[in-house]
Amino acid sequence: MRVRLRCMLYKMSCLLIVFLGRLHRGELEVIAGARELEVDYLLIDDRSVRRLAEQILLEPTGLIGLLKIAKILGRVDSLKKCLDILIDNNYRISTKMYRYVLGDVGEDDGKL
Numbered sequence: 644m645r646v647r648l649r650c651m652l653y654k655m656s657c658l659l660i661v662f663l664g665r666l667h668r669g670e671l672e673v674i675a676g677a678r679e680l681e682v683d684y685l686l687i688d689d690r691s692v693r694r695l696a697e698q699i700l701l702e703p704t705g706l707i708g709l710l711k712i713a714k715i716l717g718r719v720d721s722l723k724k725c726l727d728i729l730i731d732n733n734y735r736i737s738t739k740m741y742r743y744v745l746g747d748v749g750e751d752d753g754k755l
Contacts, residue, residue: 666692677701684708707736707744714748723750 670692677685678699687693688705696703704712707726713719723745730736745751 666695674699674701684712706734707740711744711748714750721750722748 670687670689673687674685674692674696677696678701683702685696685701685703686705686709687696687703693703693705706729710719710722710725714722719725726736726741726745730741742751
């Protein structure tokens, strides 16, 4: 078990070194920690970091994905209200994504 753990830590440290110039160190440490802890989801909004997470078989999701999960679990009454608040506070979300995620949870009214 210790040999496997050392091997995993070595691979993750190599990964951090390879991507250190292209991605922020904090984001890389989050990816490494998520891999070590074997988490189900990784909350990251940055597209390039999400791609890296997917390449090493992690399940990245952004804020919108987290809100969608909260809606499905009944923790949020209206996903549309949450998204509208984000948009009102300068959070960028495409019309296509807005409609897709609302349609996915049954809240799409066809407007934007």
